[in-house]
Amino acid sequence: MMQELYLNPHQARRRQPTAYEDLLGDSIERAYAAGVHDLAGLVAHLNRTGPNCPAGGVWTEDSYRAEIARLAAEC
């Protein structure tokens, strides 16, 4: 009998994403797709289209840095 083979499509993430994380991912990808690859532009895009920054509504470069570092480490 053969042992079951290891096939796990999710080896990087630690948990299911939340709705907010999915929205943020969508929004970042849309900004990137539009050619916005700088931090100021990305922050402006998020403030225009959402989602809001959970810390205080409005995104700043600092709050984006802090939030995305948290998400990269946590999810």
Added chain:
Amino acid sequence: MRTNANDPVDAVLAVGLKDLWYPMCPSSFVAERPVSLRRLGRKFVLWREASGVLHALEDHCPHRGAPLSLGIALGDRIACGYHGVQVRADGVVMSVPGSPGCKLEGAKATRSYHVREAAGAIFLYNSSVDITDPPPLNLPTELTDDVHSHFLCYTEWKGDYRYVLDNVMDPMHGTFLHKQSHSMAEGDSTAAFRVRETDTGFVFEKEGQRGVNFDWTEWADTGLHWMRLEIPYPKTGGPGGNFIIIGSYTPISENVSAVFHWRCRKVDGWQRDTWRFLYQNRLEARHWAVLEQDRAILEMMEPDANQREMLYQHDMGIVRLRRHLRNLAKAQLEAGAEKAA
């Protein structure tokens, strides 16, 4: 994947060349409880001391051959579950409780192996004989420098590991098999290829096309056999340039392979964190879908598919790699014959 059932060169390659480092499993697979891994033509037992120090022995008790992995780890040794014989990580029997003072005590009776941890994986030096000091584990720079970030994707596929090597040494399949993927819709469906030598191996690449699709594969031998390739990300992938894949493949058994892919990107600061977030949130699933396309084909290939091939110019890299590996296997056989003489 035998070209000839009685070919000793193939027999060497089937279980993996000796005196090389091989990735064995993700780091997380091994804790203090002993784990048995079938790899490279034998079974290994791996375990950790409470401090995290890793050990590996052949998973075979020197008394009567019970799997040591069914025993109990006691720091740097394992007590076999069958009759309690204690074997230390260097293969020396420390105690025979059923027959104290017997000849087995103090004997180096089990094969021991050197292991290292890096880039989220456990590597083992597949030495042909027991050695005190293994050569250094030399990983490609993407897995060791600070400018790249990476994730390991580990999978186990049915099929000989040499079919996995062939698949990676075949950039042209990207244009066809992965046409519908998120990252490989571009590029000509015909191309001329050439081989370029490097210090550690060779690059098999499309002439006049780079950074468009899956355009080249590098083969390298740094004491570990690994492959490297790059795939351009779509614009949605953001800053960081091409997506880099480092691959290394280890035979589990005749028809099962341990498949290691490190997905790498040259990113720093907020770009790094954003890539890592997107990878965890969604990119990993997309990359997984691409890898599944490869698995679907490879697992359905007959083991003897390589006996009835009609290769053409795109397959030059495969021919080159197979010849290279056969030469290494021949050299290993000859070195073994010399030692025996």
